[in-house]
Amino acid sequence: MEIIINVIDQNDNNPEFTKDPFLGSVAESSPINFEFMKVTAIDKDEPGSLNADIRYKLLTQDPEKPNANMFFVNPMSGAIQMNSDGLCREKIPKYTLVIQAADMEGRGLINTATAIITVTDINDNAPEFVQSSYTASVPENKADALVVKMAMTDGDEPHTPAWSTKYSIIEGNDGGFFSVSTGPSQLEGIITTVKGLDFEKTSQYTLLVTVENDAPFTTRLPTSTATVIVNVEDENEAPVFNPVEKVVTVPENRRVGADLIAYTATDPDTVKNQKVWYKAGNDPARWLSVNKKTGLIKVRSPMDRESLFVRGDRYQALILAIDNDDIPATGTGTLVIQLEDVNDYAPIIEERTIKICNKESQPVTLSVTDKDGPGFGAPFRAELQGESANNWTIRMNGTKTGIILTPKSSLEQNDYNVVLRVYDNRGLAQDNTVHATVCDCKGNDVQCTNRVVAGVGLPGNIITSLHLNGSFVFWG
Template sequence: MKLWTLMLILTLCVVAVSAYSKIRQKRTWIIDSFTIEEENPGPFPYVLGTIHIEKKYLVNFELSGSGVEVEPKGVLSINGKTGEVLVHKMVDYEAYPVLRLKFEAKNVSNDKVDTRLGVEVKIQDINDHAPVFKPLNYEKSINESEPQGKLILAVFASDDDDGTTPNGTFNYRLVSTTPKTDNVEFYINQNNDVGSIYFKGCLDYEKAQKYTLLIEAKDNGDKVQLSSTSKVVLNVIDHNNHLPEITGHTGSGKIKERESGVIVLRLQVRDKDTQGSPAWKAKFTLHGDPENYFKIETDPKTNEGILTVVKAMDYEEQTSRNVSISVENEVPYFSCKVKNRTPQGLWDVETFAQGSSTATPTELYSVTIAVEDINDPPEFVPPVKEIMIMENAKVGTHLETFTAKDPDKSFGSSFFFAKGEDKDNWVTLDPKTGQVSVAKLMDRESPFVKNSTYSVIVYVVDNAQPPLTGTGTLIIHLGDQNDNVPLLKKDSENVYVCLADKETMTNITAEDLDLPPYSEPFHYELQGDVDGKWRIEPNPGTTVNLVREKNLHSGHYRLQLKISDNQGFGLVQNLSVTVCDCTITPNCQGHRLVYARPSLSAIGIMIFAFLLLLAFLLMALLLSCKHQKAMIPTDDAPDWYLIKSNIETPGTDCKMPPKVFQTDMSENPVKATDHLGAQNGISTQELVVNNGFAAFSDQQMIRRSFRRSSTRRSYRNINNYDMTQSMSRNYSAYYSDDIHMREALLIQLNQSLLQLQNPQEELGDYKPHCYAVEGEPVTDQNLDTLSIPETDFNLDIFTNLDIQFNKLAAMCKPDLMS
């Protein structure tokens, strides 16, 4: 029982506490509201109101927030004992429309918050701001031709007062217009905060170039209305509402025939529009001149029209010309006129626009241009004549007769003919009759003829002062005759063919200055003994092939070639052909240089080489005089000496016998050597005998004399050249005194060389054969043997000779040298 009683007491306490808590929480959210009039002048401080709360004990009141310690600071305060709220200064609505604060009541005994309230102070707006234009003033330019009822300008204003009250709303009003004219009226319409400006009537630049409008914006305040004004300046741009008018002209109004580029007239214009503006600048149009003899332009300074003749006129065709001129401005014409000023809506106006059906027609200004007669030159009738004649016509043949007339009506005069341009003096001209005849044979292939045409210029001259001249042209078309033979072209006179085991060929081309059928195709015919050597294919033709038969060896050939045209008219010509080994010199380019015309640089090189050679010869002469070599005399040959030497490269030759190869072959076999050298393109002086062995003093001559295949020649000539070059350079003075031995050696050598070469074919191809290696003893001596009878061979001559000759002797007579 006691337990239940205890539980009941606890439950009632909890309910009581809960009820008390709800009541205190509700009082905490109570908000009081106050109102302050904006800009209230006081006196300050004054009581705004009192905050009341239920209390059974002493409390202190506190106020915080906007207007107290938060901006705007110091506006409000509260009496801590009574709860009265005081106002200490003015508040601006536009800056702080509402002040929000917090109120607290604290128990004096324990300084705990008893009550907390939210307080709101509203600032009541007053009409303290007038509407303001943005921008404050306006300016705009409008064309004079702007139609009425069209929006000109929009103005804008704003009010900082409360827009939901009459203090923040306003209206626009047109206060004044300066100047006042009877042709236009301005008005303003409002749409919300925008004021739109329009006008009625017609703008006229001549009546007013500028209008100033005063626009007012006034609010609707209850106690007082505030307003402001804006100045609107409208600049009127002069448009073309006045037509230009031609008032007269200056100038003679006369021109001479055949005269151009001369000013005939200057036309004056009057225009009421602003000078210098596009509405004032004149633009002229010329009428009645379909041939375009004249042109008219505007003087940019005076606005005058300048009439100029640009195409020569002929007095004989017309003595005068009537033309008309109209003028307008650069911008289209526009005109507006007020007919009736209606009280409502737009006015009744009449407008004119250029190009419309109501436009005023342009007036024409007529002038007459007189043409003065002057002396005209005589004229050929016709000025150009063409004739056809065969070339090589007989001298004196009549070609053509020119006729001329004098177009003058008032200047009658006589005239004569004269020849102008006749590049090759082919014709004669009779000065009285104008008859043209052949003066010398005409050649269609002449360089003065172009496309088979030759032109002659003739003049007709009157006897006036100064004399005037007319020009005529005679065009002579020349017919072709077969008066030229086909000739080889320059690059076909000297041709080159490669050497090969099979047939080779090259192109040759001829040309004929005549026209078909007197020219190509040509017929080529080789003259002389050419069977099995040369032939032409194909034949006939313009460019053909010269074919070398396969058995023809290398060398230079001069062929006789007859070339005939399509009518059989021809001529025998020389054709130079070079057959050469293209494996050594590709395409025979080296041989081409022989026929090439030397250039200035090549001539300079040749001169330099000649001077250099001359210097070497002088040095050799000096050396030969200063250095004497000890000579070894030989038997029966007082003039023949061998230089004593036991080294591989002895000194320089000092003496060359002048009559070594001058004996006839029937008397002396040396002549065969001379013949062999000539047969291989080698002069006698290039071939000498050294120790009984034929040797060439130039490496190129060795290659030409002993030419076989490229492989055989490249190896054999190197070895032979090494030996013979050394012998020729070091032992050129060695000559045997035994004439029989010398003759036998030469006969044997010539026979061997002649056997190697068949005049009708090239040397055969042989594999290279090595018979010795430099610096090693000779083991293989399988060379061609030179057989010399023992009775003609004197071995005593080899007693004092060096190893080189012994090697040669061993090859010739091995049994004697063993």
């Protein structure tokens, strides 16, 4: 026969916690009944029996602040939840609980474990200025100048968004002259100038600055403010020309001593009531004189539109305005003289020497130029002067910018001076001499192989000379 023996369970196993300690966290200011962690235990006795039926109980809380019953343990599930409000990380950052587990519905064998609860931070502390007011001084006309550094305090956990700060200027910065930023420590507001301040316009600014955290407040908190009074320090500023570049148009033949223009500057330092005097700075051609007291500019020496110092008919000179402060400041202005052309240059022939064959001579084109502008240049015309007309003929090319020179007949090989009077389109003329060497050759193949002595051509002979007793002897 089969005999079945049932072993009846005896309560011989204590409950065992699954870990020890249990670690958990809860945000400060968490509400009552908020469940945030759980402890668990097991029992090796018969499952489902009374021997394995576990109940949980909170034995101790350390510290017992702000009261001894801050937490509650659900006896059935082991869940830990808030039993009271008043958690504050800044005062008590951690709690240690001793939890009991007992079988037989809490009346049998027992065991204990520790639950360590960390109180996490929320942004429940507003940042505050160490000082409620600041006074600073800043020199005028200086951008990116440090105005003030404002220290802060914040009771939240360091180096978290609930602790780091950001700033705003809510009053007194209508012109956008200032900016505020967070310093490297994250608990410091730094005000700097965005652009230069003008003492003569505003000598003092009053700024109202607020601070808040990078993380939003979790409860309604008062906003801390500070007042910053910024005094602008007066600096000696250079006189200012208006306009910075002044253009005057005059003919290039304006007489020496004639007035050009009065070019003056104003001193921004109205409070100091300083005097300004003037002088020429960079006047490359030294054409100008400047009245020290009035800034009146006159012609000092003859001006020339065709000068190397003129670019595109414009001559530039730097004018200086200097105040009489102990440390003088100098302002600069540019005077641009637009020179109107006058017919002060006669045309010239570029080629001063030419060579030509005496047989079947080919015409030579002479280039004519004029330093004046187009209104006083081409079309040109020319006339042969004196004996030059006996041996040569001329005519203008199609553009009337060149002279075509041709021998009248076959000339002896020799050197000739051809004098031409050249006129511009307004009739201004001057005589030009072209040195023409006539060689014994033909057409365009210009070759001058024979020597010329005393202005006389000796074709076919090589002339040699010897100096004897103060006289020259020639033979060939």
